[in-house]
Amino acid sequence: MKNTKNQSIPEKFKKIIGNVLQTSYPKRQGATSEVQFFHAEQGNYVCKCSSLPKYRSWLLKEAKVMQELNAKTALSIPTYLDFEEDENNSYLLMSMEPGIPLREALIVAKTVEEKKNLIHSFGTKLRTVHETDPPLKWKQQACWLDMQLKRAAYNLNNYEVDGNQQLLEKLILNKPETIPQTLIHGDCTIDNVLVTDNQVHTFIDLSETAFGDPRYDIALAIRSFLFDKELLDAFYTGYRLQQITNEEFNYFDGGLYEFF
Template identity: 40%
Template sequence: MRQLQPIIVEEIPHSIKKYVKQIEKMTFPKQGCTSDVGILHTAKGRYVLKRAKGEKYRKWLFKEYYVLKNIKTLEKFRSTNAYEFVQTPEQSWLLLEFFEGKTVREYLEKEDNEKKREHIVYEMGRLLVRIHDAECPEQLVSKQPWIHRMLQEAEYNLTHYKVDGNQQLLKQLQMQKMICKQEVLIHGDYTIDNVLVHDGQIAAVIDWSGGALGDARYDIALAVRFEDGIFTGKERAAFFKGYGKGLSQSEFCYFAEGLYEFF
């Protein structure tokens, strides 16, 4: 992960400072690849502040705000509260609820107990069922099938941004004509970096910029990617047990090793 510039208090927009009142200090978690992230420590408690620069990442940050605003009333699972969204000519800012915890990746890297590891991955699968079972807000429903939109976006991203995919892979995905029989509410980036663990239990899912009515298999595939060899076969099986069904190898390859390479 690249090191992003930490945020300094003087840069924070006035409306965000007004909302949180007095900022006592800021700390910086491990940074992702799309936003600068700071934890604001205030008299009212802690908040997460995200800042994005550049067209692509600013669009994603606004999408996260939009998705969170529209899923906040869903009762099947708990989502993050989005408090303030501010755009300036050069950057975008999003103030979010803070959740205590570490990512599933961090948890698995440090936890040696096999049963505890499998429990967390199993619960990650159970949480995904609740997300997929929730009624998708109509604001997140598109007239065009999700897979068509994603392939169009993949083509746009390949042309305009640096991505891991290439023209040959995109052509392959387009020719496969993947069809989704039933679209559901998806997270859109359900990876071990976006699910938090606290006190040995799943606490929250963060980074909702990919939220939409879409193909459940995309979330499932991203959840069990073998990136960095962090999952054992048993843990992968525990996730599928928690979710209630598995994924074929060709589906996994299409979504996790194909489509995701452009996002």
């Protein structure tokens, strides 16, 4: 870790954090924001900073989501502390939760059994999300998949995305059969869950959390071990609620996700 001069911390954050002793950074930075870890006299904190308009709007959305989930659920997520904006940047301050990303935990796991245990706990933890009652007003919103397809069209026309018009039209014409919506993480990859004591414990990066289609979460969760039968079986043994078909996986991971 290296010393910080507090230059990038909004003044209001300094009052919350107190005297910052050191700052550090994650091994992998995301594409949408720069993350800093502040180690202060009063504890450890995470500050996310975004500068592009698109990502600033996502960070504001994440702040609002965290506030609602902190207040109305018992999900294992960081605690929202503050959100600030200036002319050039948006900043989100939250508690720093213990653990390392599941991706890192899988890399350092020494045996197949350790990996299976980690993936089993991932499935179990995702089940707790899908079984959690979302905030009431989230249930009153329009169909999540229809909204996502509209967002996909907007993103295609306004931003650089991996999807194209042909793929979007295919997604619109071939929507999967409707199933009951649940609370979903919305970006449930192995980078967005933290492991402590060899168990997946905490969900992070919550800007896409919504009342939506749980198959989207499952598709993103299993994408890294889809062709490893032992790990896939371990995930579903922990998750238990349902399994998705290859067609559903391709629709959500190889299709819808390409626009986000």
